[in-house]
Amino acid sequence: MTDKVEKPKLTRMEFLSLTMGRLAVSALGAVGMLGWLRRRKKNTVWQIDPMTCVSCGQCATHCVVSPSAVKCVQSYPICGYCRLCFGYFTPNAPELTSAAENQLCPTGAIERLFVEDPYWEYNIIEDACVGCAKCVEACEVFGNASFYLQVRHDVCVNCNDCSIARHCPSDSFSQVPADEPYILKHDQELLA
Amino acid sequence: MGKRLRAAGSVAARLALRWSGTLCVLVALGSVALAQDVMRFPKPEFITGYDFPRTTEPAPTTTLQQWIDVLVLFLCLSLASYLAVKKRSRKGIFALMMFSLAYFGFYKQGCVCPIGSIQNVAFSLFNETYAVPLTTLIFFMMPLIFAAVFGRVFCSSVCALGAIQDAVLLFPVNVPKRINHLLGVIPYAYLGAGVLLASTGTGFIICRYDPFIGFFRMNGNAPYLLLGAGFLLVGVFIGRPYCRYLCPYGILLGWMSRFSKWHLSITPTKCVQCRLCEDSCPFDHIDMPNEGLDREERETGVRRLGHILLVLPLLVGIGGWIGNQLAPPLASFDHTVLVAERVLAEQQDPTLEQNIYSEAFGQEGRSQEELIAAADLVRERLAFGGWILGGFLGLVVAFKLMKMSMVRNQRDYEVNKPTCYSCARCCPTCPSDELHMPNFVALGDLQPVHQLDRVEVPKQEPAEVSAKS
Numbered sequence: 048m049t050d051k052v053e054k055p056k057l058t059r060m061e062f063l064s065l066t067m068g069r070l071a072v073s074a075l076g077a078v079g080m081l082g083w084l085r086r087r088k089k090n091t092v093w094q095i096d097p098m099t100c101v102s103c104g105q106c107a108t109h110c111v112v113s114p115s116a117v118k119c120v121q122s123y124p125i126c127g128y129c130r131l132c133f134g135y136f137t138p139n140a141p142e143l144t145s146a147a148e149n150q151l152c153p154t155g156a157i158e159r160l161f162v163e164d165p166y167w168e169y170n171i172i173e174d175a176c177v178g179c180a181k182c183v184e185a186c187e188v189f190g191n192a193s194f195y196l197q198v199r200h201d202v203c204v205n206c207n208d209c210s211i212a213r214h215c216p217s218d219s220f221s222q223v224p225a226d227e228p229y230i231l232k233h234d235q236e237l238l239a
Numbered sequence: 240m241g242k243r244l245r246a247a248g249s250v251a252a253r254l255a256l257r258w259s260g261t262l263c264v265l266v267a268l269g270s271v272a273l274a275q276d277v278m279r280f281p282k283p284e285f286i287t288g289y290d291f292p293r294t295t296e297p298a299p300t301t302t303l304q305q306w307i308d309v310l311v312l313f314l315c316l317s318l319a320s321y322l323a324v325k326k327r328s329r330k331g332i333f334a335l336m337m338f339s340l341a342y343f344g345f346y347k348q349g350c351v352c353p354i355g356s357i358q359n360v361a362f363s364l365f366n367e368t369y370a371v372p373l374t375t376l377i378f379f380m381m382p383l384i385f386a387a388v389f390g391r392v393f394c395s396s397v398c399a400l401g402a403i404q405d406a407v408l409l410f411p412v413n414v415p416k417r418i419n420h421l422l423g424v425i426p427y428a429y430l431g432a433g434v435l436l437a438s439t440g441t442g443f444i445i446c447r448y449d450p451f452i453g454f455f456r457m458n459g460n461a462p463y464l465l466l467g468a469g470f471l472l473v474g475v476f477i478g479r480p481y482c483r484y485l486c487p488y489g490i491l492l493g494w495m496s497r498f499s500k501w502h503l504s505i506t507p508t509k510c511v512q513c514r515l516c517e518d519s520c521p522f523d524h525i526d527m528p529n530e531g532l533d534r535e536e537r538e539t540g541v542r543r544l545g546h547i548l549l550v551l552p553l554l555v556g557i558g559g560w561i562g563n564q565l566a567p568p569l570a571s572f573d574h575t576v577l578v579a580e581r582v583l584a585e586q587q588d589p590t591l592e593q594n595i596y597s598e599a600f601g602q603e604g605r606s607q608e609e610l611i612a613a614a615d616l617v618r619e620r621l622a623f624g625g626w627i628l629g630g631f632l633g634l635v636v637a638f639k640l641m642k643m644s645m646v647r648n649q650r651d652y653e654v655n656k657p658t659c660y661s662c663a664r665c666c667p668t669c670p671s672d673e674l675h676m677p678n679f680v681a682l683g684d685l686q687p688v689h690q691l692d693r694v695e696v697p698k699q700e701p702a703e704v705s706a707k708s
């Protein structure tokens with residue numbers, strides 16, 4: 048730095064400018080190169096690991112999309128098809144019918160369909176689900192844990208910094224390859 | 240799974256209270272639960288030929304769409320370069336800006352943008368476990384490459400954040416130079432902190448505090464929307480406040496643009512010192528001629544430069560020390576540190592109730608020692624990074640001081656390449672520009688009238704002008 052002070056003013060500036068220019072461009076090249084070496088072809092999306100989620104309820108409140116891009120999903124092969132579904136009915140439900148006061152879900156987003164005695168099928172109506180995890184928690188604790196949360200990619204805008212991920216107390220969010228965007232509890236292929 | 244079940248056990252007590260009505264049923268079922276381990280209720284045996292439905296898996300944005308975005312970015316940057324450097328057309332730039340605002344802002348809803356991609360690149364460079372997706376890397380590199388050749392054309396009309404601010408700039412007022420210089424240090428700090436926190440895997444703060452994303456997504460929580468509204472409100476008077484006093488990507492663009500060969504210029508031919516462009520830049524990015532002005536002795540300047548060079552190591556050292564001291568607040572952005580602090584606080588103060596973080600930690604089954612060790616590691620990395628960040632900022636301040644004491648000879652009105660957004664507002668004000676000549680026809684032959692007597696103006700060669708365009 049100091050030896051350049053002696054040179055004539057304009058030349059020094061020009062020299063400095065040229066050197067710094069080359070430096071800047073090579074630095075950019077180097078970063079690009081390193082990035083290229085560590086690139087991955089597939090894009091990533093955010094997903095919840097249902098095995099570590101603690102159903103804290105943050106998913107409903109911290110998504111940038113409202114209602115949240117996180118919804119409850121049902122793994123049918125795990126479900127017990129119970130007549131008394133702990134995820135569907137509130138504790139102390141007056142009777143086991145689909146009347147609103149019997150339901151645990153605050154938005155009535157679970158559909159209850161009769162299959163055959165004594166089995167009932169439970170489906171999530173995703174447009175209504177807000178991802179509050181109330182049913183997930185109850186099913187987890189008292190049932191077969193077939194209800195769990197997943198980021199639904201038709202709703203999620205794939206934030207670079209997922210707003211729920213940074214609030215998730217159990218660090219259950221991770222970026223997964225976009226061609227395997229779900230972490231389901233059962234193997235879909237076994238159903239076929 | 241064991242972890243999962245332990246989790247279930249601890250929540251059970253809490254829920255059981257709520258479920259008192261059905262508790263008796265549960266006692267009966269409890270034995271089933273234990274026997275079944277995972278499935279408390281047996282798999283149903285259907286007799287009516289019922290098939291298990293599949294869980295639906297709506298697909299995310301396809302890779303093809305991501306590449307389309309890359310293509311759109313490339314086309315926009317090319318068009319912006321053409322409009323800024325060749326056409327020098329404010330109208331064209333404005334139209335493209337509106338398109339970018341619609342596409343990258345309201346349609347793509349912001350992510351991933353080149354500004355945020357700084358962090359993805361930094362994160363991937365320092366972490367074995369994360370690799371930057373190729374399209375994100377391209378989003379990071381492309382505007383910088385364009386800046387190195389054509390100037391900050393990205394800022395002119397491709398950046399959605401720049402566009403939303405540029406669109407609201409209705410009553411520009413000037414900001415005093417000193418304040419500009421002072422606030423101009425913030426983007427360096429933001430860049431440094433963003434890179435530090437991303438490379439240590441602590442968090443992506445540049446995305447977290449993006450003030451405009453809430454508008455692009457048409458929702459968001461109140462504090463951020465208010466912040467964004469504040470920026471826009473200020474932006475009505477002070478041109479592009481985020482760009483000038485915060486944007487970390489602007490720093491990188493400036494480093495590249497400084498040496499760009501084909502940069503937008505106020506005049507396509509020769510500056511005739513008519514001073515018509517003087518007030519046209521709302522961002523104060525025009526370098527004014529200083530020939531013939533009273534200037535301090537060269538000796539004084541050189542001596543001051545020497546002094547700054549002498550205190551440079553001191554500045555870097557002090558900066559580093561401050562950065563090191565700032566590590567604890569920076570660490571509070573980290574999840575592990577947050578949990579560890581909460582768990583310790585609860586231990587010391589038994590009246591403190593568990594919050595979701597300590598509760599989740601309790602269910603996780605990790606030992607407290609492990610947690611504290613992990614948190615300490617984060618703190619250590621940030622303390623080390625703090626030295627580098629602070630030292631870097633000390634260097635920035637030293638360079639700023641040096642630049643202020645080295646007055647360059649400036650002959651003509653020229654854009655300041657590192658900071659100019661290539662918005663082309665100044666172009667139509669130049670009368671020696673054939674393209675914009677119609678603006679001046681009514682004013683008659685301006686050039687001799689507006690010459691400053693202290694400057695010698697070379698005679699304009701009209702033939703040369705038409706040959707060029």
Ligand code: SF4
Nearest residue numbers: 110203204206209210
């Ligand atoms: S990435 Fe964004 S939209 Fe998707 S779940 Fe997270 S916060 Fe919601």
Ligand code: SF4
Nearest residue numbers: 100101103105106215
């Ligand atoms: S924030 Fe995390 S722990 Fe809470 S419900 Fe969502 S995924 Fe589960």
Ligand code: SF4
Nearest residue numbers: 394398401482486489
């Ligand atoms: S300075 Fe930053 S925010 Fe402003 S236009 Fe340029 S890249 Fe966008």
Ligand code: SF4
Nearest residue numbers: 520659660662663665
């Ligand atoms: S093109 Fe550059 S110098 Fe001209 S008005 Fe825009 S920002 Fe200012």
